[in-house]
Amino acid sequence: MYQSIKRGLLVLAATLFALPAFSASYTIGTGSQSGTYYPLGGMLAKVWSENIPDFNMRAEVTAASVENTIKVATGKQLVGVSQGNVVLQAANGQKPFPRKMGVSVLFALYPNVVQFIVPADSDIHSIQDLKGKKVSLGAPGSGTRVSATNILQTLGISTSDIRAQSLNYTATTNAIANGQIDAGVIVGSLGVGAITELALTHDVRILSFTADELKKITAANPSYIEQDVPQNSYNKVPAFKAPAVWNVLVVNKNLDNKLAYQMTKIAFEHMDEIRKVINVTQFTTIDNMNKLNGIALHPGAEKYRQEQFAK
Template sequence: MPDKAARGVLLAILVAVWLTGCGGEGQRTLSIATGNTNGLYYPLGGGLASIWSRHVDGVNMKAETTAGSVTNLIQVAKGESEVGFTQADALAAALAGAGRFPEPMPLTSIGKLYPNVVHLVTLRSTGIESVQDLRGRRVSVGPPGSGNAVTAWNVLEAMGIGESDFTVRQLNYAQMSNGLKDGTLDAGFIAGGVGMPAVVEIAVSREMVLVPFTDDEIATIVRAEPAYSRFDMPPGVYRGVDEPVLTPTLWNLLVVSRSMDEGLAYDLTRTMLERRGDLENISSVASFITPASARDVGDFPIHPGARRYYDEVLGGEVPGSGGR
């Protein structure tokens, strides 16, 4: 090959490699930490990744499967992921340096999403009718590193139930479903939005029961964990659940690092809210994601870029702007 032609080929290869690495001028490949494929974090995260990649200049966002909230918070704090889904209780622990977090994490929110409902799932054949009936049984709290496990233990400890009171299983949703079906598990906690696919699947194939909480039990949980509130699961969401079921709930949020560029945080927040109709095509829980609801993060810190967007569309002081 002539030297001139060789130089031309080499230049073309170098340009192609540069474009691939950059994804175009200023293009950055970022990631959003979600959850396992049987929950709602993953499909919603995939939807957000697609929206941001198409509508935020210079961003190529990818959704990644994870164990859930605890893992997501750690990854975002370490810079291994740029955005992460989390439950409010896990975020509170991360900011305080409590529980699974040995020190406070440098995290902030860009918005509140939708309520996470505590599904305490069993089968009619187990005879479990209350939370206290879990004593002496085989119960899944969720996989290690998940917000599901954080929630399950928060609820159980508030009820005075500890590890020694039952046989602890740490299963993901698919494993929990299989355990209920084959009789190797008596009950399990699934924390997620209304219409959780994993719960739908169990209800379709077995005579499923959502274990109800009492008013006093909800009050006890809220006193112990103020991030929680009461929720009446409406009838008809799951096969066989024909009456409202009282259960605890808490909210999910999107978190980023405190060091995220303000302009990027602004663009992510703005695009998520402007294109939220696309997310409703994935799950009805996305109907909760409105500008007013998203900015209502309570005492949690909110990123300055997100705060700027909410100021523009809503005006007034943004809750959480002072930090925790």
């Protein structure tokens, strides 16, 4: 019996060693399919999966920034796309996060513009005119909702001053098109698909912030910058001024240094390929890697950045 068991164990061992090695599978948290996060996450997943040994990643549709940051911090996602202000709030344990989250930044991506959309013939011409109106502030768990709420509060408008709705990108533009809401907020890249598609079929405007409003916002939220958007950035939409915040790739602060370095290196080595599909990654450069103030880059990413500047 002993010899039989021994032979069985040897056969089992030989079988195990003969099995092919499986790649580790990961996800990158993105956003809705009508935004920029999802196709960008798909491109990053593609270049990482194709160029990092034993590495397989897929893009996951999520509610975007807040959800991605929480999932990264709790180990449910390897990496996520997020607005920088959301990552800073997570690192500092500020609302909507219940405590300090163990997160870090791989590198900055591109600026997101805070875009308050109204029909072209609307009587809403300023941020203050939103009081008493039905306004979509973004999906629960999204950076859009965090940014919209923070900015309105900074300008003295609480959610009780408006009839707040909680809609994602697609639902927001559909509701504007159908006259179901008075205004909607989309915090996304300039030229984001949801607004581009809406402007092709409906006449819309995007509210312009005053110089005083922008000054108050950037003073209260250092992660924001002022953005001048030229006329016809969307079909027949006049020029406007708005606050903008950098998007980043958020990772767990305990992510393996070697893997963080590999992911950063591979991403930048294939950035030209990514730019052919995602135009806003023209802003994703070595110089802009640490564009988000208030939080350090992950050590693995910082090692790559320092190597590039040393060349």
